Amino acid sequence: MYGKGLRSLSIVTAVVLSGALALAFFYAPMDADQGFSQKIFYVHVPMAIVALCGFVAGGLMAIAHLRTRDSRWDMRSYVAIHLSIILGVGVLVTGSIWARASWGHWWVWNEPTLVSFLIIFLLYATY
Structure with a gap:
């Protein structure tokens, strides 16, 4: 079916x-400024968008499970969040590769976007 x-x-x-x-x-x-390392954004940005949308969808499905007590919503939430975790690993890896090529460091702790995505990723990884 x-x-x-x-x-x-x-x-x-x-x-x-x-x-x-x-x-x-x-x-x-x-790219005239970054060269080949800029091309990683063709993978990194869409993966980040889909991962964040998956986290939001998983949260909404979890709310639907809590409201209806229907176990199908729980399974949908579980799958959405776990797929987003896989994509989140890809986002963190590709972002670190680009950061190393552009900034000379694998990770920069004073960048709010990086740290906030890591926090969201770690919070959902506990699910």
């Missing part, structure tokens, strides 16, 4: 994502 067409959708998704990554890393021009 739910798996019908899932195989073809996953193949199409893999092809489209591979094409997008190839275009981002091989076709897009180099």
Whole structure:
């Protein structure tokens, strides 16, 4: 019922994502200021947006579970948050790689965006 067409959708998704990554890393021009290290943002920023949206969606589904006591909302929340945790690891890794190339440091503690994402990531990692 739910798996019908899932195989073809996953193949199409893999092809489209591979094409997008190839275009981002091989076709897009180099940045005049940062060079090749800027191209990591083609992966980093969308991954961060999807991770944060997943955290919000997981929180909303958890609220729905608390209001209705329906265990399906709990499972949806669990899956959304765990997928966002996986993406969050990718965000932290790609951000650190870019920071090393641009700032010369893997992590900068006085940057509020970095620290706030790390706090959100660690809070949801306890779920």
